[in-house]
Amino acid sequence: MKNLKWKLLTIVGVIVFAAAMIYPPVDTPSRKGRISLGLDLKGGVQLVLRVKTDEALQYTSEDAAERLRLALREKNIAGPTITVSASAPTRIAVAGVPQPMDSAFRALADAQPELVAQYARNPAAGGYTFDLKPNVAQILRSQAVAQALQTVERRVNALGVSEPIVAPYGTAGDQILVQLPGVNDPDQVKRLIGTTALLELKIVEAGPAASQEALLQSTGGVAPPEMEVVSGADKTNPGSISYYLVRQVAPVTGRDLSNARASVDENNLPAVGFSMNRAGAIKFGNLTGQNIGKPMAVILDGRVETVATIQGRITDNGQIFGNFTTQDVADMSLMLRSGALPAGLTYLEERTVGPTLGADSIRAGLTASLGGLLLVAIFMLVYYKLSGTNAILSIVLNLLILLAFMSMAGAVMTLPGVAGFILTIGMGVDSNVLIFERIKEELAAGKGPRAAVAAGFDRVFWTIVDTHIASLVAAAFLFQFGTGPIRGFATTLFFGLLSNVFTAVFVSRTLFEFILSRREQPQSLSI
Amino acid sequence: MQIFSNTHYDFIKWRWHAIALSALVILAGAGMIVQRGLPLGIDFSGGTIVVFKFQNAVGEDAVRKAIAGVPGEKAVQQYGKLEEHSVLVRLPQPPGIEEGFSLEKDAKALNDAVKAANLGPFQEISREVVGPAIGKDLQRKGLWATLLSILGITAYIALRFRLTFAIGAIAATFHDILVTLAFLVFFGYDLSLNVIAALLTITGYSVNDTIVIFDRVRENMHTMRRDDLEKVVNHSINQTLGRTLITAGTTFLSVLALYLFGGEVLEGFAFTMLVGIISGTYSTIFIAAAVAILMSKRAAGPPAGAAAVAAQAARTGRPPAGKKTATGKVSAR
Numbered sequence: 001m002k003n004l005k006w007k008l009l010t011i012v013g014v015i016v017f018a019a020a021m022i023y024p025p026v027d028t029p030s031r032k033g034r035i036s037l038g039l040d041l042k043g044g045v046q047l048v049l050r051v052k053t054d055e056a057l058q059y060t061s062e063d064a065a066e067r068l069r070l071a072l073r074e075k076n077i078a079g080p081t082i083t084v085s086a087s088a089p090t091r092i093a094v095a096g097v098p099q100p101m102d103s104a105f106r107a108l109a110d111a112q113p114e115l116v117a118q119y120a121r122n123p124a125a126g127g128y129t130f131d132l133k134p135n136v137a138q139i140l141r142s143q144a145v146a147q148a149l150q151t152v153e154r155r156v157n158a159l160g161v162s163e164p165i166v167a168p169y170g171t172a173g174d175q176i177l178v179q180l181p182g183v184n185d186p187d188q189v190k191r192l193i194g195t196t197a198l199l200e201l202k203i204v205e206a207g208p209a210a211s212q213e214a215l216l217q218s219t220g221g222v223a224p225p226e227m228e229v230v231s232g233a234d235k236t237n238p239g240s241i242s243y244y245l246v247r248q249v250a251p252v253t254g255r256d257l258s259n260a261r262a263s264v265d266e267n268n269l270p271a272v273g274f275s276m277n278r279a280g281a282i283k284f285g286n287l288t289g290q291n292i293g294k295p296m297a298v299i300l301d302g303r304v305e306t307v308a309t310i311q312g313r314i315t316d317n318g319q320i321f322g323n324f325t326t327q328d329v330a331d332m333s334l335m336l337r338s339g340a341l342p343a344g345l346t347y348l349e350e351r352t353v354g355p356t357l358g359a360d361s362i363r364a365g366l367t368a369s370l371g372g373l374l375l376v377a378i379f380m381l382v383y384y385k386l387s388g389t390n391a392i393l394s395i396v397l398n399l400l401i402l403l404a405f406m407s408m409a410g411a412v413m414t415l416p417g418v419a420g421f422i423l424t425i426g427m428g429v430d431s432n433v434l435i436f437e438r439i440k441e442e443l444a445a446g447k448g449p450r451a452a453v454a455a456g457f458d459r460v461f462w463t464i465v466d467t468h469i470a471s472l473v474a475a476a477f478l479f480q481f482g483t484g485p486i487r488g489f490a491t492t493l494f495f496g497l498l499s500n501v502f503t504a505v506f507v508s509r510t511l512f513e514f515i516l517s518r519r520e521q522p523q524s525l526s527i
Numbered sequence: 528m529q530i531f532s533n534t535h536y537d538f539i540k541w542r543w544h545a546i547a548l549s550a551l552v553i554l555a556g557a558g559m560i561v562q563r564g565l566p567l568g569i570d571f572s573g574g575t576i577v578v579f580k581f582q583n584a585v586g587e588d589a590v591r592k593a594i595a596g597v598p599g600e601k602a603v604q605q606y607g608k609l610e611e612h613s614v615l616v617r618l619p620q621p622p623g624i625e626e627g628f629s630l631e632k633d634a635k636a637l638n639d640a641v642k643a644a645n646l647g648p649f650q651e652i653s654r655e656v657v658g659p660a661i662g663k664d665l666q667r668k669g670l671w672a673t674l675l676s677i678l679g680i681t682a683y684i685a686l687r688f689r690l691t692f693a694i695g696a697i698a699a700t701f702h703d704i705l706v707t708l709a710f711l712v713f714f715g716y717d718l719s720l721n722v723i724a725a726l727l728t729i730t731g732y733s734v735n736d737t738i739v740i741f742d743r744v745r746e747n748m749h750t751m752r753r754d755d756l757e758k759v760v761n762h763s764i765n766q767t768l769g770r771t772l773i774t775a776g777t778t779f780l781s782v783l784a785l786y787l788f789g790g791e792v793l794e795g796f797a798f799t800m801l802v803g804i805i806s807g808t809y810s811t812i813f814i815a816a817a818v819a820i821l822m823s824k825r826a827a828g829p830p831a832g833a834a835a836v837a838a839q840a841a842r843t844g845r846p847p848a849g850k851k852t853a854t855g856k857v858s859a860r
Contacts, residue, residue: 357578375783416721419800423778460652466742477679
């Protein structure tokens with residue numbers, strides 16, 4: 001008897017705990033709801049992005065190549081050309097090393113820390129190739145993804161979307177999942193997230209010119225070594241484009257910024273003001289101090305935004321101005337603040353669910369759940385009479401515990417998750433039916449109610465364990481391999497199965513024992 | 528109240544008919560798949576789905592006409608109930624486009640075309656654009672998830688029961704997956720992520736059902752030592768018949784509620800579950816145990832089979848030399 005009291009107390013305790021866990025289920029003015037809804041129910045945008053990690057490798061190779069060029073120039077070794085191509089981003093190709101210079105070049109290359117640590121050297125006729133070591137490439141790739149993830153996260157947070165999700169995705173290792181609840185226009189978001197926002201400050205060596213040919217006329221139509229042509233809208237002559245010759249490598253980049261904000265230029269037009277961090281201020285001071293009187297280009301993602309003549313040495317502040325709208329300026333400063341992406345991003349998938357569709361789905365899911373529960377309840381009461389209430393109680397408690405589990409695990413309720421709920425109802429019924437049928441059999445075999453209930457539960461216990469473990473195995477694989485909505489389904493199924501073992505075996509049995517304990521010598525059982 | 532109590536149907540007798548019927552359905556489905564290809568939804572094949580909700584009653588034909596200019600093999604269908612004025616347009620991924628901003632080209636083109644056709648105010652309530660890279664990834668993952676979960680379940684049954692039973696359960700599971708696939712093809716449903724989730728659930732459900740019977744077989748083997756395996760199995764199926772049918776019935780009811788009220792998004796899921804529950808119950812009764820018996824006989828060696836030998840030995844009261852274990856166990860090995 002004492003035993004029974006403790007069992008009942010345990011059940012009441014579980015109910016109270018579960019109820020506390022899920023209160024309040026939905027958002028109230030004062031508190032946030034405990035059950036968070038997935039995008040398919042709330043409405044919003046889901047994007048799957050891929051980080052072009054090849055680009056990050058190319059940047060690394062170009063960086064190492066540029067250091068090698070500088071070192072060669074310092075030692076006055078002329079002749080070798082050093083290239084990195086987009087088709088082989090992990091390879092630095094050196095050609096035309098003169099025979100007498102060979103040993104000097106080798107010594108120089110051996111003194112380059114990056115080349116020694118990260119690249120494997122392969123001598124070829126008249127030159128060398130340096131190949132990024134595969135393990136280094138792998139590390140750089142994952143670093144690029146991690147960095148992109150952080151950058152995207154900062155940008156998404158800056159957008160002011162509530163409860164965004166930015167997370168690694170898929171098995172390939174280079175994908176990012178972005179979920180933005182409540183956002184209905186994916187286009188602005190995509191632009192903001194996907195822009196590399198690589199800011200470069202470079203001295204203009206030649207230009208502006210109206211065309212690339214005009215710009216390169218003096219050098220025979222090709223850019224001089226280590227130089228490149230960049231272009232941008234001509235601010236004085238709207239609709240036309242100006243071309244400039246600049247060095248390939250930027251002395252100051254967006255990495256040197258500490259802040260960027262919307263401001264106005266001297267004509268009171270929208271502009272982006274930026275400040276340098278400590279290292280950046282030194283570099284910027286050197287650059288501007290050595291080039292007073294020369295024009296400097298502000299280049300964003302390879303496009304010239306602003307060209308201004310350096311009036312004097314500047315260390316800490318600068319401005320990007322041009323024909324910008326207020327929105328342009330706000331977006332640009334957001335992107336600069338959140339930092340440049342280490343490599344370009346591209347979209348693999350986009351799903352937008354409108355809020356009306358989400359609300360419809362919630363309604364449909366609720367109707368289906370309640371409808372299913374009602375149908376099952378009616379059947380159980382008709383077929384198992386009073387014992388049916390036991391089953392209904394244990395199923396309702398099962399759903400309550402399931403909700404509490406989901407709230408504690410921070411799991412998200414998706415539409416397939418609702419399906420998992422309905423399936424949990426089905427599973428709960430199954431276990432109860434299994435037990436009840438067995439009790440009936442035992443009663444038919446001539447056992448008294450108490451003995452029949454005890455035998456029924458004892459005999460069926462291992463069957464229930466076996467069936468549930470088999471289903472848990474399926475749910476675990478679903479969770480492991482599933483993505484997004486499927487994961488929601490697997491989570492509900494998993495927790496539903498767990499709590500069902502408790503409610504069907506423990507709760508239902510205790511209820512039977514409780515009912516039987518109220519009677520002196522029970523002769524019959526309503527089942 | 529009691530239905531199907533104390534039944535004595537001879538299910539094992541009907542096993543060849545059952546296997547033939549299942550084979551027929553599966554072959555018909557396979558034939559259609561060979562003919563038309565596996566009906567992969569855009570989750571797996573890549574492509575675009577846009578759902579337009581119109582303020583006025585706008586039919587599928589009007590939308591079809593409006594988007595006639597958009598290249599590609601467009602499928603237009605009513606979405607949800609007629610009074611919701613919603614139309615779904617599906618386009619496969621044009622070849623050559625892998626990723627990036629060009630992915631959404633089709634969705635934009637569809638929106639522009641509908642706008643240009645002056646069909647009255649409308650909203651784009653849902654847009655899904657899936658690139659081929661994601662689809663391939665998912666195809667692989669879905670296949671692995673299915674195979675590994677089946678493997679895991681087999682291992683568990685082999686551990687808790689015996690290998691021949693596990694083979695029977697697996698045969699039933701594959702049967703259910705194949706039959707459900709066949710019905711999906713017959714009724715023109717696409718394989719979406721949700722449908723795959725339903726298929727995986729069915730594997731769990733079907734095995735669930737099978738385990739209940741196997742459990743009873745195991746129990747009965749101790750009490751019915753004098754009978755051969757077929758009789759034990761048949762008796763076990765009959766004993767659990769009420770439970771099998773009631774469970775199937777109630778689960779069917781709750782999924783039916785999902786099918787009827789769950790909305791357009793879950794329709795494919797619910798349909799798959801409905802077919803799977805019927806197939807799962809059928810295979811539990813007719814396929815799983817039948818295969819387990821066949822495998823047991825094969826393992827025992829033709830022609831008489833250990834079961835018959837063991838039963839005979841039990842009748843004459845002289846156990847065959849060297850077999851000290853319970854006859855029921857010997858017969859199933």
